[in-house]
Amino acid sequence: MLLVLSEEQKAHLGCLPRAGGAAVGELGRLALELLRRGAAPRACEAAARKLNVGVDTVQHGVEGLTYLLTESSKLMISETDFQDSIHVLGFSDELNKLLLQLYLDNRKEIRSILGELTPKLPSYHNLEWRLDVQLASRSLRQQIKPAVTIKLHLNQHEDQTAQVLQTDPSTLLHLIQQLEQALGEMKTNHCRRIVRNMK
């Protein structure tokens, strides 16, 4: 599968052959830092001064490289496809080999970073519970009413929330039965067939 680069991106990457081999290594490192930690304008300025080119050129080069690396890693394209995709840019063989090496070395890490970008639902953190028996209330004395109080702690994007729920023991047993039925669904033939095919 070939990568299609827009005219703008080709222009961005067009600065690479002028910069030379060492510069491409430096820009590659900046692109990876951009993926790991986000934009670093000061690092781009420092690189621009070292390589004696404008800050904008460095910025565009880094962005172009980032796009190239993320799209290739996302689609997991093979070496030949990668080489064919960048062939259209008309770079020297040495530059092509450098870019290929950059892609292959960092593919796995970029894929793991991209994997974390999916939207997340609140996830389980902790469950506290308490069993009480209500013996009397203002309206009615001499009762026996058991109740289970549950505090569910959830985590979402480093935010912690807690939900307080209360139920009687028979509803809790019903809840447990429903959850066990849901787990039991994994053992049906239908699910087993799918799991086998995924492996």
Place this chain on the structure above:
Amino acid sequence: QRFRFCGDLDCPDWVLAEISTLAKISSVKLKLICAQVLRDLLGEAMEYEKILKLTSDARLESGDVKATIAVLGFILSSAAKHNVDGESLSSELQQLGLPKEHAGGLCRSYEEKQSSLQDRLRACSLRLSRLGSVGWRVDYTLSSSELQEVNEPLVHLSFHLRDGERGGTAAVPMALSAYKFRVLLA
């Protein structure tokens, strides 16, 4: 097979697996490590470097050290949770394969701290919110824009609540007439 310290259920597999790691440490050092784990369970700081020094002789990897702390924490807190006495805990641990001196040392540390551990677990139990304090004030309304002679007492109450872990305080203020206040007290 059912164990009292696991709440009359089967012993978890990971606990069974770590018993052999515990047996690798000498019984004297195990008792000292127990003391550190008990400090952590009681809410004081645990000195991890001391535990590392004590386990260095047995040449445990860092994963094994953490597993040791985890399994000791589980055994001690679970035994306190189900109110198991030292003797029964010792015999159950020996059934799991822990050597006699190790089990004896562990249970002696446990017995010393059993009641403080249970007090601490009781304090950590789920509490939704607590009443911190109540503030009150009684006013006497002389007159208002509606009626020239009112002559009524008014009670102001403020309940200060403390939320368990977040440690915040919330104030619930209310104003009651004398009649409503008497209904509240009745």
